[in-house]
Amino acid sequence: MSAIRLDNLDISYGDTKVVHGVSLDIAEGESFALVGESGSGKSTILRAIAGLAPEWTGQIEVLGAPRSHGVDRTVARQVQMVFQDPYGSLHPRKTIDATLSEPLTIHGIGDRDARVEQMLTQVGLDRRFRFRFPHQLSGGQRQRVAIARALMLEPKVLLLDEPTSALDVSVQAEILNLLKRLRAEQGLTYLVVTHNLPVVSFLCDRLAVMRHGRIVEVADVAQLKHGALVEPYSQELLAATEGRVTA
Template sequence: MSGAAIELKDLCISYGKTQVVHDVNISVEHGESFALVGESGSGKSTILKAIMGLAPDWSGEISILGKSRLHGADKQAALQCQMVFQDPYASLHPRKTIDDCLAEGMSIHGLSGRDQKVKDMLNAVGLDQRFRFRYPHQLSGGQRQRVAIARALMLEPKVLLLDEPTSALDVSVQAEILNLLKRLRKERNLTYLMVTHNLPVVSFLCDRMAVMRHGRVLEIADVTQLKQGRFNSDYAQELYVASGGNQ
């Protein structure tokens, strides 16, 4: 394995007898923001689940910060890599306060300094301290997603996996969250691996992208190619046109 932040080598993932990801090879550099794009069912989110240990049946190699990931629960990997899910309401426990949601990871890993860390992370994502003892249903969608991002940062990972982090939000709120993610990446020297179907989001937040279809990577392109609409595969060109990129 190289010294990349995330390295996927010959990654294959199956659900039962059905193989959904085929021989994926991707290297994401330290500090890079990399997107997986493609239509629904192309295997994008499944790859994130495998990296997080949520897809049990995979083969090949997954490396995070130069260390190969084990199958199943891997506490060391969790300290280095966390995930922000698509729907912040579904990913936050409805009967736990924001304080408890944020501190849960610290408790699992036996880390001290909970009180100050919760305060710091709320500040980091632009939430007032008064939100600390509220419940998820008392927050707006954008506020809940800020909490989800804060929770992912509580263990101070260097890698964040972002699964359609703005698609469940109103358009007016999407820009706020994208700006927040851009700022946090710069301030904390984070590496992002993001799943999205939204090419304008890729153009704003990412350096490179892998175009996926039917569980395979068709091509890897940088953001300059995206902005120019210059791709090698017909499918990537179709995605670009469908996103309004030819206008």
């Protein structure tokens, strides 16, 4: 079964259409990337799937079920999003405990203490971080909290919007390794937005190259690693990161 299926998806902000006729089929357990320059519509697609971009037409299916416009509690149990900025996405006046407990409270899930401590362990944070505030954590630790929050409802799909671009290079590798491990352990499906082709090479199985709101090429990551992308624009992106895309 498909984890995410998009059929002829158009997305607009007011009178401006920013995504044009996008169709994709992402299998359960797959890690799939949307790549392209800023403004190509990558993050807008994530927002539509998450229910944060209400003006769209076409069809969005999550785990075989069509999703409606706007926020949907049922979809929220299955699909969660990790944002680019690990500080801006966390409430500065809420402890890590409150941040991780909030999804459980909203959805009426009990055993919160045990679930919070278990999730902190899963993302590599000691229990002493539980009652700290975001400003008391490093950028990498904050992103681990953001990932933990996304996983509190035990979703099957994670939408990752540039999950490492705001982090120091040394910390990026730690977060990528964490994401790779969590996917293997929990059978997660990833839809990753990034402009960083080495991230795609490390984390993903397939990729779609976007330009001006349209998909210009879909390829296996093996094609990326071997420099075998076909479209001229895809080759331009590859040339810009030449030497950094490895197996």
